[in-house]
Amino acid sequence: MDLSLIISLLSGAAGGNVAGSLLKNASLGLIGNSIAGILGGGIGGKILGGLLGVAAAKAGGGLDIGSIITSVISGGAGGGVLMAVIGVVRQMIGK
Numbered sequence: 001m002d003l004s005l006i007i008s009l010l011s012g013a014a015g016g017n018v019a020g021s022l023l024k025n026a027s028l029g030l031i032g033n034s035i036a037g038i039l040g041g042g043i044g045g046k047i048l049g050g051l052l053g054v055a056a057a058k059a060g061g062g063l064d065i066g067s068i069i070t071s072v073i074s075g076g077a078g079g080g081v082l083m084a085v086i087g088v089v090r091q092m093i094g095k
Contacts, residue, residue: 003063005045007071012041012079019080019087026087036086037079044078045071 016037020027028036048070 004067004071005042007068008041008045008075008078009038010041011072011075012039012044012082013037015076015079016040016083018076019083023084023087026084026091028083028087028090032086033083036083040079040082041075042078043082045075048074048078 013034014037016033016035017030019037020029020033027033
């Protein structure tokens with residue numbers, strides 16, 4: 001498995017939980033925030049990582065500090081955004 005994907009997934013879980021703690025009304029609980037964050041981290045890591053240059057680092061065969069930071073940022077952002085979207089949609093459906 002690709003190391004940058006693992007970093008994005010873990011960062012996504014963290015991002016989902018941070019977003020859940022900031023958006024108390026949209027929180028899905030610890031497990032829900034983590035699952036939504038992992039999914040968002042994987043998606044965000046692939047989309048944003050490709051835009052920010054992780055693909056170029058993969059082509060070179062190395063994993064430098066820049067690509068690790070990019071994976072952390074893109075995974076965390078993707079996880080937080082997806083958790084927030086799911087939480088808001090869940091809230092709207094519940095009303």
